[in-house]
Amino acid sequence: MLQRLNWFEEARYGLFIHWGLYAELGGIWNGKSYPPGTEWIMRRAQIPLEEYKKLADTFNPVDFDAEDWAQKAEDFGCKYLCITAKHHDGFAMFDSAACDYNIMHTPFGRDVVKELSEACRRHGIKFCVYYSQMQDWADPDGDGNNWDFDPEKKDFTRYFNNKVKPQVRELLTNYGEIGMIWFDTPYDMPIHLCEELRDFVHSIQPDCIINGRIGYGLGDYRQMGDNEIPVLAYKGVWETPMTLNNTWGFSRTDEKWKSPKTVVKMLIDVVSKGGNLLMNVGPDARGNIPQGSVDVLNTVGKWLHKNGESIYGARACADFPYQMRWGGLTGKGATVYLHLLEPAFAPVHIKICNIETKAKRAYLLSTGEELKIFQSYELARDEYRFLVDYPKDKIDELDTVIVAEFEDTPVAHSLYMTFDPENAKGYAAPAMGEASTKGD
Ligand code: FHN
Numbered sequence: 001m002l003q004r005l006n007w008f009e010e011a012r013y014g015l016f017i018h019w020g021l022y023a024e025l026g027g028i029w030n031g032k033s034y035p036p037g038t039e040w041i042m043r044r045a046q047i048p049l050e051e052y053k054k055l056a057d058t059f060n061p062v063d064f065d066a067e068d069w070a071q072k073a074e075d076f077g078c079k080y081l082c083i084t085a086k087h088h089d090g091f092a093m094f095d096s097a098a099c100d101y102n103i104m105h106t107p108f109g110r111d112v113v114k115e116l117s118e119a120c121r122r123h124g125i126k127f128c129v130y131y132s133q134m135q136d137w138a139d140p141d142g143d144g145n146n147w148d149f150d151p152e153k154k155d156f157t158r159y160f161n162n163k164v165k166p167q168v169r170e171l172l173t174n175y176g177e178i179g180m181i182w183f184d185t186p187y188d189m190p191i192h193l194c195e196e197l198r199d200f201v202h203s204i205q206p207d208c209i210i211n212g213r214i215g216y217g218l219g220d221y222r223q224m225g226d227n228e229i230p231v232l233a234y235k236g237v238w239e240t241p242m243t244l245n246n247t248w249g250f251s252r253t254d255e256k257w258k259s260p261k262t263v264v265k266m267l268i269d270v271v272s273k274g275g276n277l278l279m280n281v282g283p284d285a286r287g288n289i290p291q292g293s294v295d296v297l298n299t300v301g302k303w304l305h306k307n308g309e310s311i312y313g314a315r316a317c318a319d320f321p322y323q324m325r326w327g328g329l330t331g332k333g334a335t336v337y338l339h340l341l342e343p344a345f346a347p348v349h350i351k352i353c354n355i356e357t358k359a360k361r362a363y364l365l366s367t368g369e370e371l372k373i374f375q376s377y378e379l380a381r382d383e384y385r386f387l388v389d390y391p392k393d394k395i396d397e398l399d400t401v402i403v404a405e406f407e408d409t410p411v412a413h414s415l416y417m418t419f420d421p422e423n424a425k426g427y428a429a430p431a432m433g434e435a436s437t438k439g440d
Helices: 003-011 038-044 054-058 066-076 112-122 156-173 191-204 260-272 291-310
Strands: 013-017 080-086 126-131 180-183 238-242 275-281 327-332 335-340 350-353 359-364 373-378 383-388 400-406
Touching: 003 080, 003 126, 003 275, 013 066, 013 238, 066 080, 066 112, 066 291, 080 112, 080 156, 080 180, 112 126, 126 156, 156 180, 156 191, 260 275, 260 291, 260 327, 275 291, 291 335, 291 400, 335 350, 359 373, 383 400
Parallel strands: 013 080, 013 275, 080 126, 126 180, 238 275
Antiparallel strands: 327 335, 335 400, 350 383, 359 400, 373 383
16 A cells, blocks of 8 residues: 555544635525535536626635634544635635635635644644646636636646646645645546646655546545445545535535434444545635534544544454444454444344454443453354443443454355355354353
8 A cells, every 4th residue: 555545544534624705605696596515506507707706805704713623623533634725616715826816815815725734734634635627617728617618619738737737736835745635526637637637746745645536546545426435345545525414515505414423323334344534514604614513523523532443543344244233343453343323233232243253352442341242153053153242321322332352353254155064163152251142
């Protein structure tokens, strides 16, 4: 694995911030609501560039406080933060000499990328930037705006050389170390330009990670679809970007936040399959992250501050053959974290079938309290069983984490092998603890 990916594999949980002029509209133009995401409103409503640009004349997020946002990211338990330096609308949220359609030419006149990069560094959060490399609805040669500009007259290479490269250079030279540059919607961008962009990034900051949406598999890791979590563990480094409601940018109408439990479940699901979750918030035009989203992510953060060991640095678990309706597993080598999310599905004890590897002990992560385990191989049923008794009075509504230590990284016993008692490398049942699993 590439060395520059080390921090990313450890981090597992990041904060995505979609913020731009579109926050002023919040999904509504001329009294009409447009479908999510709200950051697409210029294109969805085909707002003429000259009209849309007027938003820059009033953009003044007086409540913006980089220190507060970085503190929030830390409270949320996020290890990296990625902000839209330029989204598809083409407006730069940073001081750009390459194009004056940027935040310095608003009443606000402050470089939020700069302020946020410094605040993130103070809080030990990796600072990353999103940059829309193909779509640019403000540039006559950029992709996506065919209502202001004649597609026949577009020269994409001109836009690439005159805006993309100079702005990417600015982002990689003026803000210290950038953990990652997050490209998006590469569509049919020519491969040679994608390669040129990748090499260009690494010629300036060799340690800067490039996400999968540079296109053509040229990125350092695989970007899963928006809000898409793969069914099985994915061998390789990957990330799922996820909305907390149903849009990326700020919405005046959508407050349908996922619950803290849903976020924790998704995080466990993603991490158990070896991925990262990039959870989005969309600040409003005054520079406030909506309180509803803050409340949810703070609750998740509190859980993470107690149980982070089971998430940060965890690696993909083996694909065990049975569903675990009570929850899921994350792991680090021989240590496995049992996430009890739905105790109702484990009324007596937690049971995992078909872990072949021998267990050493189990304990509650929050208190260190030692828990009773039972392990057996049932020859006649050709079934491995691993049971943990958990304290019913110490349940965390969000997720109770139990640490199980095995002799080695647990492997799964296949359901598809032809049974042969001679080959069964089982234990004399029951191998550990005094209980028998008979009658279960
Ligand atoms: O079009 C964008 C969208 O606005 C948002 O930025 C997401 C985040 O992953 N990416 C694109 C759609 O995939």
